[in-house]
C-alpha cells in the first residue's frame with residue numbers, strides 16, 4: 001500500500017533542526033539535514049529521559065554516523081537506525097520519510 | 109594481634125593529621141581515642157581569619173564526626189586531659205573520665221601569650237586563636253569604633269587585617285623597632301610598615317604597654333612606658349604563642365627551659381610510649397609554629413607507632429614563609445639576621461614601586477643563607493628551591509633578585525634542574541617525584557593534580573611552581589595536551605573564539621567549512637553559537653543560528669525533566685513593585701504554573717508547555733518584564749541586599765549598584781553562566797564572595813571580588829581590587845568579563861578558569877588593572893558593542909508571527925504533548941512520576 005501522509009512544507013523546518021509530527025497516535029521526530037539535503041524520522045520519545053523531546057535535540061555527526069543528542073541527558077540516537085550510541089541495547093523506532101515537491105511526507 | 113590503644117590529647121590540626129595517618133595506614137591495628145579541649149573537632153586554623161569574611165565553622169572543619177565514627181575513632185569534645193599517669197599508663201580528663209593507653213600522643217598545640225599587664229583581662233580584650241575567640245571579637249567590634257592589636261608579627265598583622273575589615277579604625281602596637289621582627293630585617297620591616305600605613309592601619313613601634321585603664325574618649329586607654337598613650341575600644345593580644353606543655357610538665361615529662369615538650373627524631377618524649385607533635389613539641393631547642401612541620405611530625409610519629417623498624421625521622425623543617433598581609437606580598441627565607449659568619453648580602457630597593465629585596469649568601473657566594481622579599485615575592489619559590497636543594501648559584505647571584513627587565517628568564521633555575529626530592533608543596537608534602545608520578549598516572553592539568561596529590565590546595569604559595577613542574581613533566585612524556593573542542597574542530601574554545609573574532613566569521617556553516625570537519629555536534633554547535641552571540645550579539649534565533657541552540661536557548665526556557673519549560677522573568681537585583689508581583693501571580697494562576705522563589709532572588713514558574721509559552725510571555729512582556737536568560741549561558745542574577753537605602757549598617761547603595769550591573773550585563777553570552785552579588789557593607793548579606801563577580805561596599809567605594817563559586821565545587825572569591833569608584837568598578841568588570849569570554853574553555857566557570865590561568869590572579873591583575881597586554885580599551889569597546897545590541901529575546905520573538913509559530917509541540921496539529929502528566933503536591937502541580945520501563949543510575953553528560 002502506498003500510504004504517504006503529508007506533514008508540512010520543507011521550508012517549515014529550519015535547516016539542520018527537527019520538528020515533531022503527530023502520526024496517528026504516534027509522535028515522530030523529523031529532522032532536515034540541510035548539508036546532505038536529507039530527511040530523517042525517528043520516534044520522538046526518549047526512552048532514557050522518558051519524555052517526548054527528541055525533536056528538540058541538536059543533530060550532528062559522530063564519526064560517520066548522523067545522530068541526534070537528547071536534550072535531556074545527551075545520549076545520542078543514530079538517525080538512520082534508531083540505535084542509542086551510548087547503550088546499543090536501546091533502540092527507538094525509525095520511519096520512512098521523503099520530500100515530495102516541497103512537501104515532507106511520512107510513510108504510515 | 110591485640111590492637112594498640114592510642115590516646116591523642118588535643119584534636120587540633122596536627123592531632124587530627126596523626127589520626128588520619130594512622131587510619132589510612134591500618135585502622136584495624138589500632139584503637140584510637142582523642143580528646144578535644146574545644147567544643148568541636150579539628151578545623152583549619154591556618155584559614156581562621158576567613159571565618160570573619162564568610163567561611164562557616166563547617167567550611168573550616170577538617171574532619172567530621174561521621175568520618176571518625178566510620179573508622180572507629182572515639183572522641184570526647186570539650187574535655188581537656190588534666191592528668192597523665194605514665195606508670196599506670198592512664199589519663200584523666202576534666203569530666204572525670206579515666207582512659208588507659210599503650211601509646212599516648214600529646215598534640216596540645218600552643219596558647220596565645222598575653223603579657224602580664226594590669227587590666228589585660230577586661231571584657232573587650234581578646235586573643236586570636238580559636239573560632240570562639242573570633243566570635244567574641246566580632247561581637248565586640250559591633251560595639252566599638254577603634255581596635256588595637258598588640259603585636260606586629262605575622263599573626264598580629266593578620267588580626268589587624270581582620271579587624272579593619274570589621275570596619276574598625278585599626279592600630280598595631282609593637283614592642284620591637286619593626287614589624288615582623290622575626291622574619292624581616294629593619295629595611296624590609298620599614299617598607300612593610302609604609303605599605304600597611306598606606307592601607308589605613310596605624311603602626312606604633314617600640315611601644316611597651318604598661319597598663320590598660322579606663323579611657324577618656326574611648327573605652328580603654330593604653331599607657332606606654334615612654335609616657336605616651338593610645339585610646340581604644342577593643343584590644344587583641346597577639347604577642348606570640350607559647351607551647352601548651354603544662355600537662356606534660358606536671359607528669360614529669362621533660363620540657364625545655366623556655367617551654368616545649370622535648371622530643372627525639374621519632375617525636376618520642378623521654379617516655380618511649382609518649383609522643384609529642386605539632387606546636388607543643390620542642391625539637392633540638394626549636395619550636396615550629398607552622399602547620400607543615402607539624403604535619404611532618406604527625407607522619408613520623410604515626411609511622412613509628414605502627415612499625416618502629418620502618419620509621420623515618422624528623423629532621424627539622426624549613427621555616428620559610430610567603431604570605432600576603434593586608435594585600436602586601438611578604439616572604440622570608442632562611443636566616444636573615446646576620447647570624448651566619450661571613451655572610452654577604454645583595455639588596456635591591458625600588459622606592460617608586462615600593463619593593464625591597466635582600467639576598468644573603470655564604471662568604472664563598474655558593475649558597476643562599478636567607479632572603480627577605482617585601483612588595484614583590486615572585487622570586488620566592490626560585491630562591492627556596494635553590495636553598496633547599498643546594499643548587500649552584502649563578503655567577504652573579506644578584507640576578508636572582510633583580511627585576512627581569514629583558515624577560516629572558518636568565519634567573520629562573522628551570523624546573524628541569526630540580527632534583528626529584530625537591531619539595532614543591534610543603535603543606536601537603538608533595539615532591540617533584542610525586543608530581544612526576546601523578547603525570548604518569550594520567551593527570552594532565554592543575555585540577556587533576558590538585559585532586560590526586562592535594563598539591564597547591566593548602567596555602568597556595570606553590571601553585572606557579574607546581575604548574576611549571578606539571579607542564580615540564582607533561583612535555584617530557586610527549587603528552588600533547590589536547591584541548592580540542594570536539595572531533596569536528598581541532599581547536600580549543602579560545603582558539604575558535606580568536607578565529608571567529610579575527611576572521612569576522614558570522615555563521616557556523618562558514619566556520620565548519622573553513623576550519624572543521626563532519627557535521628558538528630551538541631558540543632561544538634552551542635559553543636560556537638555562544639561565541640557568535642558574545643561577539644556579534646545578533647538575535648540568537650535567526651534562521652541560520654537555530655541549529656546551534658540547545659533546546660533551552662531555542663525555546664527561551666529551561667527544559668525540565670518532563671519536557672516542559674520554566675518561565676523566569678528578570679527581576680533586577682530582586683527588586684519588584686507590588687503591581688508586577690501581582691502580574692506574576694496572576695499569570696502563574698491562569699496558566700497553572702508551579703511557582704517558587706529561587707536563591708537568585710527571583711521567581712521561577714515551572715511546567716509550561718511549549719504551546720503556552722508565547723501567551724505567557726506576552727502577558728509578562730506587556731507588564732514590563734524582560735526575559736531572565738535562565739536558559740542561557742549568560743548573566744543570571746545580581747543578588748543584592750537593601751544596603752544604605754534601608755539597612756542600619758549599609759555604607760553604599762548596593763541596590764542601585766546591583767540593578768545597574770544587572771541591566772548592563774543582561775543578555776551577555778559567555779562560556780558558562782555568570783552570577784553576581786552586591787553587599788552594602790562588610791557584613792556581606794548578599795554572599796558576594798561566592799559569586800563570579802562579587803561587590804562589597806566600603807566606606808570609600810567598592811571592593812571587587814572575582815571568580816567565586818557556590819554549587820558543586822564551592823570557591824571563595826579572590827579580592828581583586830579595593831575601594832573602587834563606580835566607574836572604575838564597571839571598567840574592571842567590563843574588561844574581566846570580555847577577557848574571560850575570549851579565553852575560557854567551553855563550560856568553564858570563572859573559578860576554574862582562574863585556577864587554570866597561567867600566572868593566576870596576579871597575571872589577571874596585570875591584564876585588567878595594569879593593562880600590561882594593552883588590551884584594555886579593546887575589551888571595553890567589545891563590551892560596549894555587545895551591550896548596545898541587547899534585545900529581550902522574548903520581545904523579539906513575540907513580535908514576529910513566524911517566530912511564534914515554532915512554539916508548538918506538533919508541526920501538524922495544535923494538540924499538546926499528552927505524555928506530560930501532573931500530580932498535585934503541597935497544593936501545586938508537579939511532574940507525575942515516570943514509568944520505570946528502563947532505569948538509569950545517572951545522567952550521561954557530554
Ligand SMILES: Cc1cc2nc3c(=O)[nH]c(=O)nc-3n(C[C@H](O)[C@H](O)[C@H](O)COP(=O)(O)OP(=O)(O)OC[C@H]3O[C@@H](n4cnc5c(N)ncnc54)[C@H](O)[C@@H]3O)c2cc1C
Nearest residue numbers: 118120121122145153154188189216217386387397398399
Ligand atoms: C590566625 C592564625 C593564622 C595562622 N596562619 C598560618 C599560616 O599561614 N601558615 C602556617 O603554617 N601556620 C599558620 N598558623 C599556625 C597553625 O595554625 C598551627 O601551626 C597549627 O594549628 C598547629 O597545630 P597543632 O595541632 O599543633 O595545634 P592546635 O591546632 O592549636 O591544636 C591543639 C588543640 O589541642 C587542644 N588542647 C590543648 N590542651 C589540651 C588538653 N590538655 N586536653 C585536650 N585538648 C587540649 C587545644 O584546645 C587545641 O584544640 C596560624 C595560626 C593562627 C592562629
Ligand code: SF4
Nearest residue numbers: 749755758788789793
Ligand atoms: S550587607 Fe547589606 S544588609 Fe547586610 S548589614 Fe551590610 S548593608 Fe545591611
